[in-house]
Amino acid sequence: MNSSKMHPLQAKSLLFFVSLLALLICAIIALNGCGPSDEERITEALTTELETIKSHDDQFISSLVSEDTQQALQNVNINAKTFCTSLLDGFDYQINSIEVNKDTAQASVTITCKNLSDATSTLKSDAETSSANGTGTNLTDDELSQTIAENSLDYLQNAQPKQHDPITISLSLQDKKWEVDQQAKSAFTQLLL
Secondary structure (H helix, E strand, O other): OOOOOOOHHHHHHHHHHHHHHHHHHHHHHHHHOOOOOHHHHHHHHHHHHHHHHHOOOHHHHHHHOOHHHHHHHHHOOOOHHHHHHHHHOOOEEEEEEEEEEOOEEEEEEEEEEOOHHHHHHHHHHHHHHHHHOOOOOOOOHHHHHHHHHHHHHHHHHHOOOEEOOOEEEEEEEEOOEEEEOHHHHHHHHHHHO
């Protein structure tokens, strides 16, 4: 009898063992490649946050306008939601880069949006020019303020969004989920106002 031949039962056992080992190796490789990277999860968190602004989310709009501001707008017959929607028209963003350091991250984001201060400054300048060159009546300061308030929605609707310098947004990993820090939310609002 030749001792170099394997018994058929031994061959089947070896084949089963090699197959099982190959399957285990494939499973380990697949599991290591599973799931999104930190950068992908951060991009998703940022996109979710920024899309609430871009889509004119009611909750975000409500956070922009205090009750006093709502009343002031209502006093000049401007709907606060319409006003904020006009401000958010043209809002866009680009995520430039993401740097992850364990459970914190920094993202560079370029925001394109209208700015209320710019629109108001243009309106005030136009009203003063009109008054000074005689095409408008000589308005008192109160009348000038009222004219500015009444025309602010038109100026805001016609304002062009501008691209701002990139801002840095901080994120932190909380309960296995990337969250945009509150300071970043304030930075978005400051760009608009």
